[in-house]
Amino acid sequence: MVTSEQFHKSILSRQPKVAVFDCDGTLWDGDTGSEFMVWTIETGLVSRETADWIDDRYRLYRKGELSEIAICGEMVQIYQGLREDKAPSEVRRPVPNQPRPAAPA
Numbered sequence: 001m002v003t004s005e006q007f008h009k010s011i012l013s014r015q016p017k018v019a020v021f022d023c024d025g026t027l028w029d030g031d032t033g034s035e036f037m038v039w040t041i042e043t044g045l046v047s048r049e050t051a052d053w054i055d056d057r058y059r060l061y062r063k064g065e066l067s068e069i070a071i072c073g074e075m076v077q078i079y080q081g082l083r084e085d086k087a088p089s090e091v092r093r094p095v096p097n098q099p100r101p102a103a104p105a
Contacts, residue, residue: 034075037054037075037078040078054074054075057070057074058071
């Protein structure tokens with residue numbers, strides 16, 4: 001089995017020009033998009049009003065009442081207008097690389 005460090009070195013040694021992300025668990029287990037959304041809500045990157053709105057929308061998606069295309073677009077839009085230099089200092093750190101439990105259905 002290849003370690004995470006070995007994997008990263010093997011990729012970076014090829015000097016890739018493109019990065020691909022699987023945010024919905026299609027290729028790898030987990031839903032990185034929703035995990036990032038939860039992290040930004042927990043750290044206060046988005047306003048309480050925005051957090052409540054996207055939480056309500058995400059619950060509709062989980063119940064099958066909102067399409068995946070719609071929720072993906074909405075999850076991205078909540079960051080519109082945010083500036084890195086205006087973000088609280090605690091969210092300027094990298095996102096923790098820790099697995100989270102799967103979101104409840």
